[in-house]
Amino acid sequence: MTGYERITAVINGKKTDRVPMMLHNFMAAAGEAGMSMGEYRRSPQNIAKAHIAAARKYGLDGILLDIDTCMEADAIGVPIDFPDDEPARAIGAASKDIDALIELMTPDKLLKNDRIKIMLEAVYLIKKEVGNDLLVRGNCDQMAFSLAMLSYGMSDFMADLLDEDCEEKILQLIDRAYAVHLEYHKLMHQAGADLTSFGDSSCGPDLISRDCYMKFSYPFQKRLQQDLEKMNIKTVCHICGNLDNIIEDVAEIRFSAIEVDYKTNIHNAAKVLDGKSVMFGPIDPSGVFYFGTPQRVAEETQKVLEAFDGKRLVIGAGCALPTGTPKANIRAFTETVKNF
């Protein structure tokens, strides 16, 4: 089986010759290709080169394409900082006036943004090169709740969330952010991504309560799954932090897959996701992949493989691998998966 066939089979509930593996490795891949984050994010050719080289070098089954977590935020006008040695990041709000912000939030802005165009071209170049050898997953960061938060500024957004008088406006803002986000999945799919994914990094229990998640994030995630299903687009939902509190709710949405952070109880997650969503992840990118020894990486990898009995799992890191993740650790991971 090719990597593409392996991951597709797992997502469709079919058997594979072994557990497929892929890594959230844009920083590590750029580093190994000798590129700074600046050189990486400015050039679709560089992005394609770095990812294809890393996937082939380690025998991965797919490529997860990511540039940073503020692509859509950038497109709708959030001020962004572009350090040369780190991914870009949001440094302020697009507007402090929620009505103005609601007006700013329009899907047509995506294709007017040069960075979105770079991302789409990179997806196209990678898919053209790897064909049905490797699966290409295009990451559409960020989902509605997190995009609304980035655009409004975290402290104002959090304050309004807790104020009943602001509820209607906040929901309206998230609804507009949803329209922007849905468009990104469509563009990513058209550019050639076999699978899309999204981070809703701010809606996890580390930051908001389950009640808050159910009111302001869950309905939009559910809508996303339904809208994408109509367009025949399969997606992976990534939420940062410990998901124990909401894992059953997220599982009910029945995304093709859910990418889980290592902080989540994986034995419980394996049970809850069974028959609903495939698991991506969940090995600790920092404590294990970056700081761990090859032996530790092998042990953690083995633990996850056993927890899922090698089924309904696309194994990898639960979040982004830092630049400079030791090659021996990545090899320990791939060898453990191949030998399982």
Ligand SMILES: [Zn+2]
């Ligand atoms: Zn994360």
